[in-house]
Amino acid sequence: MATRDPKQERAIRTRDLIVRAAAEVFEESGYHAASVAKISAKAGVTQGALYFHFKTKQAIAQEVMHAQGSFVQIPDEGRGLQRLLDVNFYLARELQRNVLFRAGVRLAVEQGEIGIQDASAYQGWADQFHEILVEAREEGELLADVDEREFAQVLVGAYSGTQLYSKVATGSVDLIERIASLWRYLLPGIATAEALARLSVRPNWAEPRG
Known part of the structure; x- marks a missing residue:
């Protein structure tokens, strides 16, 4: 059985510390006010160690952006449209309370604003939503003319706009309510009557489903 290289393990841990510290600093200060000195101090590493892993502050920001999905634990209970709803509400709650994910x-x-043009984070969420929509198709929950991949991309755009509006309007306090409103308008366009009758458009931690 191969043994792990202690130096490699230490390097992985250091990189993870830097990414997590950077996420906190970017969220607290914004990208432009966040300095490499602040990030390295937050991570408890030297600036030299930070530059060994990331050549620029922009590279750190891009890694935080790519790592956003690793900062949450996506629920895997249920199938189909109810699971998609539950995941959307879960992500809304994480945006309210999870600094790393929010960053x-x-x-x-x-x-x-920071010189990056990279849609991979959005595409990653579209891919996850698409997988759940395929389940919904298998469960017979989707209308015949719904394209699962196309709707997954529409959902990412609609969700992103809703969370941004909520952030500007109320500091994300009303995000969960806005996501519920979004889905009340989206569902009739994609779900069968039978599916609509049993779906719960509310957070699954709010109260037991009847």
Whole structure:
């Protein structure tokens, strides 16, 4: 059995510390006010160690943006449209309380201001939503003319706009309510009557489903 290289393990841990510290600093200060000195101090590493892993602050920001999905634990209970709803509500709650996840999403939204053009974070969510929509198709929950991949991309755009509006309007306090409203309008366009009758458009932690 191969043994792990202690130096490699230490390098992986250091890189992870830097990414997590950077996420906190970017969220607290914004990209432009966040300095390499602040990030290295937050991570508890030297600036030399930071530059060994990332050549520029922009490279750190891009890694935080890419890592946003690793900062959350996506629920895997259920199937089909109810699971998609539950995942959307879960992500909304994480945007309210999870600094690391919120930083990654913020950088994805603001990337044009820092010289990045990278849709991979958005595409990653579209791919995850597409997988769940395929389940919904297998369960017979989708209308015949719904294209699962196309709707996954529409959903990412609609969700992103909704969370941004909520952030500007209320500091994301009402994000969960806005996501519920979004889905109340989206569902009739994609779900069969039978599916609509049993779906719950509310967070699954709010109260037991009847």
